[in-house]
Amino acid sequence: MRAKIFGGLVCLAAAACLGLPAIAADDDGDKPKFKTKEVMKEAFKGPLLKKVAGGDASAEDVKKLHAMLVALSKNEPPRGEEESWKELTGALVKAGKAAVDGNDDAAAMLKKASNCKACHSKHKPS
Known part of the structure; x- marks a missing residue:
């Protein structure tokens, strides 16, 4: 009986150890991949957000936008x-995730969450 329990625990521990690198690869920690200025320039002022919201973006573009929105949410508010900041960027991340998942409401969510004035009036540096 003890051998079965011990064997089960060893298997469980081994499975947990094998899964750790995959979990670590999903979350790059707290360090954002993109700075706020990069996200603003490429996603919001550039064509990326409009392409995704308009349904004209490739799967790669959709994933890139989502990665940029996640990075934006990890940045410090200026x-x-x-x-x-967390509330506003959280809505953007949720909308980006909906686009990645192919949700039919993603375009409307992105348009609503990307309201420039709502964020800039509170967080844009002078």
């Missing part, structure tokens, strides 16, 4: 309260 000014204003962090709680507001």
Whole structure:
């Protein structure tokens, strides 16, 4: 009986150890891949967000936009309260994830979440 329990625990521990690199690869930690200025220039001022929201983007473009929105949410707000920053960027990340998943509401979610004035009035540096 003890041997079976011990064997089961060893298998469980081995499975957990094998899964750790995959989990670590999904989450690059707290360090964002893109700076806020990069996201603003490429995604919002550039064509990326419009292409994805309009349904004209490739799967690669959709994934890149989502990665940029995740990075934006991990960046520090240039000014204003962090709680507001997390709320606004969280909506963007959720909309980006919906686009990656092929959700029919993704375009509307992206258009609503990417309201420039809502974020800039609270967080854009002077």
